[in-house]
Amino acid sequence: MDGIADALQSHQTASLCGISGLGKSSVVLKYAEKHDELYKHIVFIRVDRLGFEANIDKTCESLGLSFTPEDNEESKAMKFCRKIEEICENLPETKRLLLIFDNVDEVERLRKFLPAHPNLHLLLTSNFERIHRLGQQVEIGNLSEDEAMLLLCRNASLTNADNLEHLSDEERETIRTIVGLFGFHPLAIFIAGNYIYENQKTFAKYLARLQNSQGKILKDERGVDAYQHQNIGAI
Structure with missing residues (x-):
């Protein structure tokens, strides 16, 4: 999250890229939560291809914008930008507005x-x-232990994956232990979770297999990063 803060401080726009399920949305929401005191307003808009128009329109409505039947996407974009800039103009001196566009599919469409x-x-x-054409690139660093555990459970499609309190000690x-062996590396954990789900493994069985195979993965002098484009789960 320090990378996000640095990029926004120096460039005002930061971009995160990674495969679906890697935890990008969680990272930006964690940033917003951690730095809440910097912002008077935080606006979150999910703009994947299916939800782009509907979610933009919903946000515009919440901002008090109204459109006529004659408004096309370009005119809507102009009104949206003017409204955001107007809000920014009237912020207290020490405050900012944080605008998050999540899960962007159509980069050029978003530009306007x-x-x-x-x-x-x-x-x-x-x-x-x-x-990254639109903002300063930020690398997704290693996760915290709690974030890594949640990511593994989500990608393993564990029931009630966002609340681990229902699990036994x-x-x-x-x-x-699993996420620790992978050094809290998000891509490694993402692949491991998918492997557990696709092969119907329990976490205990996966851990046993992982520990038996450390020589192939975890003890390689190059470390986990060397396996980013291999099927880490298939050991």
């Missing part, structure tokens, strides 16, 4: 919806590297 103002911070996430410790 990006306002510009000194009091505005823009945070963008996408599965596509071309998102033994299950939580097993999950904690």
Whole structure:
């Protein structure tokens, strides 16, 4: 999250890219929560291809904007940008507005919806590297232990994955050990979770297999990063 803060401080716009399920949305929401005192307003808009128009329109409505039947996407974008810039103009001296566009599929389509103002911070996430055309690239670093455990459970499609309190102490410790062995590396944990789900493994069985295979993965002098483009789960 320090990378996001640095990018926004220096460039006002930051972009995060990674495969779906890697935890990009969680990272930006954690940033917003941690730095809440910097912002008077935080606006979150999910703009994947299916929800782009509906979610933009819903946000505009919440901002008090109204459209006529004659308004096309370009005129809507102009009104949206003017409204955001107007809000920024009237912020207290020490406050900013944080505008988050999450899960951007159509980068060029989004471009016209990006306002510009000194009091505005823009945070963008996408599965596509071309998102970095719009903002300063931020690498997704290693996760905290809690974030890593949640990511593993979500990608393993664990029931009630966002709340691990229902698990036994033994299950939580097993999950904690797995993510620790992968050094809290998000891509490694993402792949491991998918492998557990696709092969119907329990966490305990996966851990046993993982520990038996450390020589192939975890003890390699290159570390987990060397396996980013291999099927880490298939051991």
